[in-house]
Amino acid sequence: MDKNEKVNELARRRGFLWPAFELYGGAAGFYDYGPLGAPLKRRIEDIWRQYFVIAEGFAEIEAPTIGVEGIYQASGHLAGFSDPLTGCKECKEVYRADHLIKHIIEVPDALKNEEIYKCIQENEIGCPECGGELSQVYEFNLMFKTMIGPGNKMTGYLRPETAQGMFINFPRLLRYFRDSLPFAAVQIGKSFRNEISPRQGVIRLREFTQAEAEIFIDPRDKTHPRFAEVKDIKMKFYSRQAQEKGEEEEMTFGEAVEKGLVAHQTLAYYVARTYQFLLAVGVAPDKLRFRQHKSDEMAHYAADCWDAEVFLDRMGWIEIVGVADRTDYDLKAHASVSKVDLSVFVHYDQPVKRQKLVVKPDFKKLGPRFKSKAKAVGEALKALSAEELKGGSGTKDDKIKVVVDGETIEIEKDLFSFESVEEEVRGIEIVPHVIEPSFGIDRILYTVLDHSYYEDVADGEIRAVLRFKPAVAPIEVAVLPLMDRKELVGPARKIQEQLRCRGMRVDFDISGSIGRRYRRCDEAGTPYEVTVDYETLELGTVTIRDRDSMSQVKVPEWQVADKLQALLNASIKFHEAGDLVAAVKKE
């Protein structure tokens, strides 16, 4: 059994991850989070909130998981999130239809399915495998489609990403943030993609959890005011150039920006925060790197994109986070489809004085001459530039040409006047750029399981342990009476109650020998175990066991809650918690 299998088996057995709908035969690409998995996930999300909501002052919102058609028209998911497929009638192999005609048509993406099929037929393209005849080209869209209300009147789609929820709330968010940049909104929630072939457990799901932040910034200044906080952090950068060499480069974020590896400070800042977050939830630093998208794999609108990748045995490097500069693509797309202006008015520090040409059409003359068109002619004149107005040889007969409703009209210069006036410009309309850190929570959770899993040998037996950070552990403390006896169980229950009052996640276990219970705790990743023994009754002390070292300390019962709290938030080290107990050997 390799590590991946062991981790999956443990996750299933102990209640982290269960294949969904098992009772009815299951469905690929769906998982249940069990009694340990759900809190683990929740705690990872809470740490994410700590980093990307609280620390940054971002706003968390919650949008519907079903979206109306317009959203995905604008986002490009309707057209771009589907692939034209064709299959061989002989050997049943399936191909991307547009890929087969790449060498004939420059931009096969632009063709409709029928056109692609026509092209395949005309060029007598057969199955690349066996030469067999290819089927009709059909569309496979990765979005789940549904209908809103009865009678097919309105089409809805399950969202393929949470990001759009932030984009389409841009005007409201802008107001909320008092009309000024930068600001950001985040969302943690389910997204849905009807994957052709979900694989690798929780790595590619049809329903999955994303945590995304859309950070709206002024495109003219991509420095970050808090960059100094992260600039000395060292990390493994796997840049475009480094990928050619096949070797990551370790450097500080400061250096990475200076060398132009990362496009700008703001992107680098959020890559750094992403890095810190991943370490905080328990991703192993030596199995983590940030890989830059190559120019050809980046979305055409993105300026720069860095993926956090983790190493998982058997699967290799897996993407778990993407941090991209999406520029103004999304806002412009939504502005154009929805016909709502999605720009921000940015005030200058100082109003700028500027010469401006003011055109004054002489409506007394234009009116009788152009009748109902007069207004349009006037507007057309106002829209002209100084050069155009001054155009011609300057003689009195010179005429200016304007186009009104597709009709070219010549206008004598005495029908209008213009003058240059000084005006104060107080700011400009800007479509913000968007920095998007996008996290795959399920993948991160799986990574935490994988990177936390380790085995050692205790008393000749293999001991499987999940070395969760206390901050993510689904159970923080287990209270264990040394034996199942009334005089021990009673005080132990009291300690459990006391710890729960402190808000700790406490488990209580009296089943089986103490050793067996320790093993169960190890597999659940519970960092500390409190044992109640006869010394508790005689001397008022309890034992705290450390999951990772298996060593134990004695502490007075009245201190145990404080000590555990301090251990859990890492303000003291284990050996500082109490008197170390010499290892007791079994006979």
Next chain:
RNA sequence: GCGUCGAUAGUGUAGCGGUUAUCACUAGGCGUUGCCAACGCCUAAACUCGGGUUCGAAUCCCGAUCGACGCACCA
């Protein structure tokens, strides 16, 4: 979607046309037990689903579902 292989208690398994479906671990109960999967007794628990062949199917055949791997797809 395609191909190869697989699917038996919670987990790992035995089974090869007729068994009360094997064993271990696990889990629950009782007893015992002074700190790392101890011991004894008891208990619970499975042939993925649907068809077919056969007197008889966990076993052979077909299909579906799920899983692993490869291809393709996806980020």
